[in-house]
Amino acid sequence: MSKLSKLEFVALDLSGNNYLSWVLDAEIHLDARGLGVTITNCNTTSSQDKVKTMIFLRHHLNEGLKVEYLTVKDSLDLWTSLKERYDHLKATVLPRACYEWIHLRLQNFKTICEYISVVYKITSQLKLCGENIKDEDMLEKTLITFHASTLVLKQQYGERGFKKYSALISCLLVAEQHNTLLLKNHEVRPMVTAPLPKANEVEAHDQSERRQNKNQGQNNMCGRDNGRGRYNNRRGGGRHKRENNMGSQSNPSRGNCHRCGMKGHWKKECRATEHFVRLYQDSLKRKENKYGASSSNARVE
Template sequence: MTGIVSREFPELTQDGLNYLTWASDVEIVLEGRCIKDALIAGTPTAPSKTIPADNAKALHFLRHHMCETLKNEYMAERSASALWTALNKRFYRLKYTIQPQAEADWIRLRFADFKTVGEYNSRLHRICTILQLCGTSTTDQQKIDKTLSTFHPDNIQSSRNFRQEGFTEYAALIDAL
């Protein structure tokens, strides 16, 4: 039982639908362990400065956070940077599937559809995070406009009052709600 090591975050699934969050988690953990450079491949003019031990640690970490099927598919890979690049090539295109769905969710998001401010806030942040992982950032002003423009029709006056307050930070608006 001493050989069991828990995962810091969920493993990469075979379909790669969690690739964007998985890749972000990998980068953060490896940066914290000072071995993120092992993910960067060297070039003929600038060879990689990664020592073999760091490559092995990074490779082990990547494989430990992949589903069994993916481990078997990439079993022959002995370089962390090569594995990282191969996974990126395979799954990065999924952002083009995930991003339109997140954009559609953003369009359909309405403050009036939620029972509590907390539920709305959580959903808004989840959509914004997905968009950010896909390369689209959402400003505080966009979040404020989205929130105030989607109040229930019976609360239009409340929306106007909040607009007149001139909130510049989304968090301040949520606190006021």
């Protein structure tokens, strides 16, 4: 009795959904214990063996079924009653399993493991219902349901001439693992340009500094020219504005930078981008043109 304290396999459910697998498990375990004859018709086994079989079968029944068959004391009678009650499920399991097999597609699954699990579940149901699924059938089902984007792989696997389904699945699992590792390595260390040699790196740094100094000199020249234009066009107003700008350059906290228009730094210390400086200088030119046109119109009037 101590050996029966733990279930050898899943107990038969009250709904009978697992009846087909339960019958197979029960027959295998009874044969292993030498009690398989006790559930056959016209058997002449001893009453002691029949009691052992009865204890084993009841131990693997749902609590509701135990109550229903409480008065049944012969193992063959219990086995026959359960078969009459649930054996009709083959008529419902078989059509559903055939439908799932017909519509099974490898391309509908994210991983090979998920696909394999469903394949073996469906083929097991078909075999329990008397339908024999061979390796050739599973090989054909897998090869013809590859995704359209992997037709080359399908042809390569087909040309290898697999005879066993397990061999094809092993190759698919290995290929999937390699692809997963490649993607992970790419995400951890993406492709970057190779660093420059030290000699080229120093030369490139010097060229960058020369271009930066040249651009700053051109911007300073433009800034001085724009300042003179504003002084000539706006007359007195331009003079006062230039004086204010000069005062702001001597004291960055009170005015705007003459190069970029921002507060809080000297013009010679300006680190604004060239794009921003050009936008600011263009806005100043537009204002000068606007004020210059206004003063010209006033003189004409």
